[in-house]
Amino acid sequence: MEKTVHILSFAGSLRKSSFNRALLREALELVPEDARLEVFDLEGIPPFNQDLENQPSEKVKEFKAKIRGADAILIATPEYNYSIPGVLKNAIDWASRPYGDNALEGKPVALMGASVGMLGTARAQYHLRQTFVFLNMYPLNRPEVMVPFANDKINNDGKVTDPKTKEKIRELLESLIVWARRWGKN
Ligand SMILES: Cc1cc2nc3c(=O)[nH]c(=O)nc-3n(C[C@H](O)[C@H](O)[C@H](O)COP(=O)(O)O)c2cc1C
Numbered sequence: 110m111e112k113t114v115h116i117l118s119f120a121g122s123l124r125k126s127s128f129n130r131a132l133l134r135e136a137l138e139l140v141p142e143d144a145r146l147e148v149f150d151l152e153g154i155p156p157f158n159q160d161l162e163n164q165p166s167e168k169v170k171e172f173k174a175k176i177r178g179a180d181a182i183l184i185a186t187p188e189y190n191y192s193i194p195g196v197l198k199n200a201i202d203w204a205s206r207p208y209g210d211n212a213l214e215g216k217p218v219a220l221m222g223a224s225v226g227m228l229g230t231a232r233a234q235y236h237l238r239q240t241f242v243f244l245n246m247y248p249l250n251r252p253e254v255m256v257p258f259a260n261d262k263i264n265n266d267g268k269v270t271d272p273k274t275k276e277k278i279r280e281l282l283e284s285l286i287v288w289a290r291r292w293g294k295n
Contacts, residue, residue: 114144114289116282117179121186121197123152126267128223128259129185132278135269136183139279144286146183149175151200162206169203173212176204181289182218182246183282188226188233198240205244217247217292219285221254221278223263229255249288252280 118136120129133148140146153168165173176182187194205211220237222230234255241248254277256262262271269275 118183121194176212188230219249223256223259229257
């Protein structure tokens with residue numbers, strides 16, 4: 110039997126009613142049986158300071174250990190000012206340092222995102238893909254999961270109500286599992 114694929118996920122929003130956190134909650138419901146999905150909360154990761162990169166906080170140590178223990182990463186990103194939210198970039202910067210100790214190195218990664226705008230985080234996602242080059246991560250190309258007008262697809266209880274969005278999340282998870290097995294030889 111094939112080994113269960115362990116996916117570590119995090120959202121680039123700290124907002125309680127975040128649409129992107131809602132996407133990850135939905136992913137928890139939809140994850141196939143041959144995978145385990147864990148959601149990590151970026152709340153509490155301090156602003157990056159290179160003077161402290163050799164003495165990271167407990168929260169950063171925990172984040173890096175969880176990344177290292179995972180077979181694949183799933184990121185749900187909002188779009189802030191046509192780009193990646195600082196909270197997400199900051200967490201990635203911590204995970205990548207100090208030089209030579211990049212926890213994200215060689216990790217298969219998939220991304221999705223929800224915004225209230227009409228492009229559904231497309232611009233943020235392409236900026237994030239650019240950082241994957243230097244991080245030497247292995248991004249899944251397809252499906253692209255961009256959720257525009259998120260307020261019409263996620264209700265006030267933070268539940269994804271749009272069937273098409275659910276279908277894309279499931280497709281993304283299934284593709285990421287195949288992708289992780291290819292890289293990780295699970
Ligand atoms: C600082 C800031 C910048 C934003 N810039 C964009 C943007 O460039 N494109 C967009 O579609 N929405 C933008 N928005 C609106 C977000 O899509 C919206 O706040 C969304 O709910 C954020 O994701 P979350 O629900 O996961 O927190 C911005 C919101 C904030 C707070």
